[in-house]
Amino acid sequence: MSRSVLVTGGNRGIGLAVAGAFAQAGDRVALTLRSGEPPRTAARLGCLAVRCDVTDAEQVERAYKEVEAAHGPVEVLVANAGITRDRLVLRMAEKDFTDVLDTNLTGVFRVVKRAVEEMVDARWGRIVVISSAVGLLGAAGQANYAASKAGLVGFARSVARELGPRGITCNVVAPGFVETDMTAELHDRQRSAMLGKVPLGRGAQADEVAAAVRFLASEDAAYITGAVLPVDGGLGMGH
Template identity: 50%
Template structure:
């Protein structure tokens, strides 16, 4: 087994998650990324191993309690205890509140909030025994500002930040930090399909006058995972070009 520190990145098959995985590899970590399907995990593993055979991928569906517990038990057995855990996996089910049904509410909260609880719960004892580590949870500007049509997503991300602060207080004495990174509008395949008028309206609200890049988020995560951030815990770093300040 490699002597490099292990980093787990959930939802790593594309976009922000994959950029985080690549940045942590560049910073010297042995990375295990996750995807929700066998095909997705195989594709991700092929991409990660372009950087070295010590990197890998596994199937993880954080919306499923039993599958999450089994997958992370296997992770601990095969790869060891992660030093860095990045909870990036998440979903959206957008709709105006009056049209938002309970299934879509529950799906988003179950994945984006309870799913992170499941991952942390499955790894907590091993990390506490290790007495070192960093948990970085990917939140969103929407958790702070809210957004029409995203009541479920906003609630889950706001809850994620509260959960992170509480967990940070409980495990700080074991030299484990817990922080959030809250992206603003980041250029991904989701923003690429927005109508030009909508893109212009969003850009008008960003003092930086550009969408963020996935590497902007990866850089913030890498900092929080580094020794330079060992005295930072229970915080949310906003990466949004000045769209929200406070």
């Protein structure tokens, strides 16, 4: 059955792969982007592209109204929008810290809160939050990013406890090193250092992360909630 799916930060990388996976499965998919032009892939797959900065509550509300008018109430939410402002703590400006938390953590709160208003009435819903292996392991130069991604685990598990009785699941996917446009810009030495810590010896493809997200949103995962599913090649095992 076709469902109304919303993917935040769906204009590239993991988010675009997730949106594409749901669209190819026959769901009605909307994706948000903060700036730039909608990706051609989205149009080809029939995805609705919506402008939305998740740090702005009014934009979140407008985005939901646009999605609901086109596809109906959101039944599956994938909270993926995020930013980085990497810098060592000693050199990190307070704004670099708060901006990352406002987007990556508080932004997820905003989109989840709005989605569950309709999910509670329907007594059904699927929420998948995209965290990171960095949130479990930590990383030098990413204290802000790691804090935001670690916070998502506690947030998602609290939502899972609150809304489980209403038939709503909330789970976390924690990717490790993923082959995207951003990681493609790394120097060979940086890549080798990162991949040397991965037992499988390679980075993930965005489609592999998307497959994990689709599973958690499926009926096969109806009895899974509050889980953290790592898609990291074994990088974070034991954490």
